[in-house]
Amino acid sequence: VISVSELFAAAPNAHLEDVMHKNPPYVYPEVDQERVASIALHHRHNAVAVVDHHHFLLGTVPSDALMHILRREHVEDLHRLVGIGRESDVAREALELPPLRRVRHRLPWLIIGLLGSMMSALLVSSFEAELTRNVAIAFFVPGLVYIADAIGTQSEAVAVRGLSLSQANLRHLVRGESRTGMIIGAILGLLIFPFVWIFFADFNLAIAVSLSLIIASSIASTIGMVLPWLLQRLGTDPAYGSGPLATIIQDILSLLVYFLIVSIFVF
Amino acid sequence: VISVSELFAAAPNAHLEDVMHKNPPYVYPEVDQERVASIALHHRHNAVAVVDHHHFLLGTVPSDALMHILRREHVEDLHRLVGIGRESDVAREALELPPLRRVRHRLPWLIIGLLGSMMSALLVSSFEAELTRNVAIAFFVPGLVYIADAIGTQSEAVAVRGLSLSQANLRHLVRGESRTGMIIGAILGLLIFPFVWIFFADFNLAIAVSLSLIIASSIASTIGMVLPWLLQRLGTDPAYGSGPLATIIQDILSLLVYFLIVSIFVF
Structure with missing residues (x-):
């Protein structure tokens, strides 16, 4: 492979073999467009060859x-992160659609969220x-x-961004993230402890709140890593694993941790 | 402007004037890199000229x-959306950093969030x-x-994605979004009303929960539009307006709406 401008710049008596790029990046036709863009970025090439399974050049x-793929994937990730369905490719249109059309794109995930909210109400009421x-x-x-x-x-x-790029295995990644969550939870737990104790004059409650914060943070960072991985394994975009569904799962687990710890420590 | 491959493909007797692109896209050296990428995408050019203020070509x-700019802005938006500070440009590294290093990048926004959490505890306790x-x-x-x-x-x-691209004025955008929020809130409010009434046998509480949902949703979608706009006006990346700070502001406003409505309807 050689670009026309490189061909132009080559010495007149050079052999094509000496100036061309050997082993250029290539993809098969069924490859996801985001993967194609990643390959181009990785190889610092500005075009990627598409070949069939006999390695004949298709285009x-x-x-x-x-560049359009990269921009589209950017908008798509943002939308999946917040649970907006297949909206128009152009973010500007999303801003200028009539309200009723926007509702249709956003409502499906919110209805799942509402079911989660009802579950959280039942969970809290059980305490x-x-x-x-x-x-x-x-x-x-x-x-x-x-x-x-x-x-x-x-x-x-x-x-979401890192999973497709990283070579490390899941156990290693999850261990790193849950440790990060635990350290963050411990720091925040230490900070909130005197606040609860002083303002609400309840030592046991202060212990329970701090402990819940540490445990809930560790769980949250673990789930935050496992869920996108699981979705990727199931062949879905891992970005869905950070949307409203993931949030409501986190919320219910946090409530469960808090109320269980509170019922041990406060009585 | 003309690309080497176009020059190559031109008829041997064509005049340069006839085959070159007139009025190619150009930028001044101080322009933000994201803007440069947007210009290239918009003009479907794969390179953008940089000129000084006398329109001399600088490069x-x-x-x-x-392409690297587009990928970097993508990762940057995701990180700002969740309150991760200036992490490495490469998302993969974020996954493989030692936990203590990750904590340092993420903690600052979480501490602000913790202060917000304390405020929310004081707010709830006032009811x-x-x-x-x-x-x-x-x-x-x-x-x-x-x-x-x-x-x-x-x-x-x-x-966050649309503000920089849309030509419509803020009042128009906010009106569209707050209507969207109100319609969504009304639909979800109607769905949760029978749930609260049947499961908790409290008609007034059901009214209060549904009404709060409608009002809190309208407020949330309005704030969600105004905050990124305000940050853009202040010269900051609007993506910060969707981070943990925005969430805690939303949370406190939702709590306030709910408890005020509840104290009117339930007693």
Whole structure:
């Protein structure tokens, strides 16, 4: 393979063999477009050859097509991350569609989220006795759920972009992320402990909130890594693993951890 | 401007004037790299000329550089969306950094989030009297906060990608998004109403939960559009407007809406 401009720049008496690129990057026709763009980036080539299974050249993906792929994958990742369905390729149109059309693209994931919300309501209601005895337990629910989510979402974003590129195995990756989550949880747990103790004058509750934060953070970062990996394994875009579904799973697990720990420590 | 391959393909007796591209896209040296990539995509050119303010050619940004810019902006948006600080450019490295290094990149935004969590605990505790009289109020807190967040995050993602491209003015954009949020909130509110009424046998609470969902969704989608715009106005990347800070602002507003409505309807 050689580009026309390189051919132009070569010395007049050079042999083609000496100036051409040997072993250029190539793909088969059924390869995902994001993979094609990654190959081009990796090899620092601005076009990728497409060959059939006998290695006959079928054509090339030129650089302007590669650039459009990269932009489209960017918008697609953002949309999947927040649970917007197959919207138009052009982000600008999403901003200017009539509201009812936008609703249709966004509602499906939100309805799944609503089912999750109903589950979370039933879960919290099953700890009604604990809440009645000490209503202060309810004060920390939104904060704890928020923090675990924020940590889990960070892991998901790292996983979504990184999984397809990294050569390390899952166990190694999960160990790294869950340790990260545990360290973050421990630091935040230490910071919130005096706050709860001083403002709410309840030592046991302070212990329970801090401990829940550590455990929920570790779980959140583990799930945030495993879910995108699982989706990739199932042949789906791992970006779905960081959308509203992942959040509601995180929320329910965080609530479960918190109420279980609270029912051990506070009574 | 003409590419070497086009020059090669031109008829031998053609005049340069007839085969060259007139008015090629160009940028000044101080232009943001993301803007350069957008210009290339828009013009379907695979290189962009850089000129000084007297329009002398300084150089070109070739297609492989443009492709790297597009990939880098993609990773950057994802990281800002979840509050990961200036991490390495290569997403793979983020997956393989030692846990303590990762903590350092992620902790700053989480500490701001923790302060927000403390505020949310104080906010909920200020409604202690209501919670004590009817503990069922607490059951719907995580679900409501989750849904409002999910809707707000969708608006943020649309805003982050679309704001720089759209020509429409803010008032028009905000009106469209807040209507979208209100319609979604109304649909979800209608769906959750029978659930609360049947499972928790409390008509007033069902009204309060549904109404809160509608109002909180409208607010969330409005904030989700205004915050990235505000950050863009302040000269920051609008992607920060969809990070953990935006989420905690949404959470606190949703809690406030819910508890105010509950204290009107449930007693």
